Amino acid sequence: MSVDSEVEPRPRSTPDLGGAGRAATRPAAPRSRRPGNQFGIKAVLSLIAFVGLFPFLFMLMASLKSNQQYYESWWLPSAPFHFENYARAWAQIQPYFVTSVIVAAGSIIGALALCTVAAFVFARYEFVGRKVLFGLIVALLMVPGISSLIPMFVLMRDLDLLNTRAVLVIPHIVGGAVLGTLLMKTFVEQLPQELFDAARVDGASGPRMFVSIMVPLSLPIVGTIALVTVIGVWNDFFWPLLTVTENELRTVSAGLQFFQTQNATEYGPLFAGYAIASIPLLLLFVFLSKHFLAGVQGGLSNGAGK
Numbered sequence: 001m002s003v004d005s006e007v008e009p010r011p012r013s014t015p016d017l018g019g020a021g022r023a024a025t026r027p028a029a030p031r032s033r034r035p036g037n038q039f040g041i042k043a044v045l046s047l048i049a050f051v052g053l054f055p056f057l058f059m060l061m062a063s064l065k066s067n068q069q070y071y072e073s074w075w076l077p078s079a080p081f082h083f084e085n086y087a088r089a090w091a092q093i094q095p096y097f098v099t100s101v102i103v104a105a106g107s108i109i110g111a112l113a114l115c116t117v118a119a120f121v122f123a124r125y126e127f128v129g130r131k132v133l134f135g136l137i138v139a140l141l142m143v144p145g146i147s148s149l150i151p152m153f154v155l156m157r158d159l160d161l162l163n164t165r166a167v168l169v170i171p172h173i174v175g176g177a178v179l180g181t182l183l184m185k186t187f188v189e190q191l192p193q194e195l196f197d198a199a200r201v202d203g204a205s206g207p208r209m210f211v212s213i214m215v216p217l218s219l220p221i222v223g224t225i226a227l228v229t230v231i232g233v234w235n236d237f238f239w240p241l242l243t244v245t246e247n248e249l250r251t252v253s254a255g256l257q258f259f260q261t262q263n264a265t266e267y268g269p270l271f272a273g274y275a276i277a278s279i280p281l282l283l284l285f286v287f288l289s290k291h292f293l294a295g296v297q298g299g300l301s302n303g304a305g306k
Contacts, residue, residue, distance in 0.1 A: 096255030111176025119184030
């Protein structure tokens, strides 16, 4: 006996999970942070900021005091404020500023001239030993600076460069060129090859592509290298102290040490000199920190990806 009618399949019943099932299908609401946790985080961050900034606040307060005010109240500001301490300090450390600016400018120009050309060659040209040579340059970053101190001093002495500005510029050119080559090469490798191919089809030579394509596009890395070089020159203490004995050739860091021996009992001008010396780096950090971080991230992102 044949059955002409088709049996319709019954829909499969789903068990009723109740409130638990409905709650599981709902999107989880974002958890709001408790006010107590936010207050604790803010308190900890404020404490860290205060501990880090307290030496600078103490320096500013002490720079406006006389010796009597300094001995009477170390930690608190006291009136009247002696702003003339800054004029006295500037009159003595002004030659150190001039030397530091000259050394920083020479170091920036030399380091950028070396690292930009080297990075362009490493990134856009193939030659025998390219990877080995670049690996040796990168390996220099792992060599501690103190290990090359004595050989560098002997070399400068044999070249009769002691007590000159050249002896202050050369180490910063070398150090800036090593780091700059790494940052610049990894950045240039991110540039589209089509730009260079199109320029080559139009008849552009290697120097032309370097000046017209690479340099304009790598200005963030150029600024980063320049900023790192300035910070290195401004904070370098031991090398100028070792290689320079003439007062007019001292940089800010070494000159402040000599300034301290001259004004051991004049705490107001002494701290005023420290405050003046910190102004250039503070301004550079305020106005160029965003570009500095962007340049470092842009220079290292490709290298990290590889």
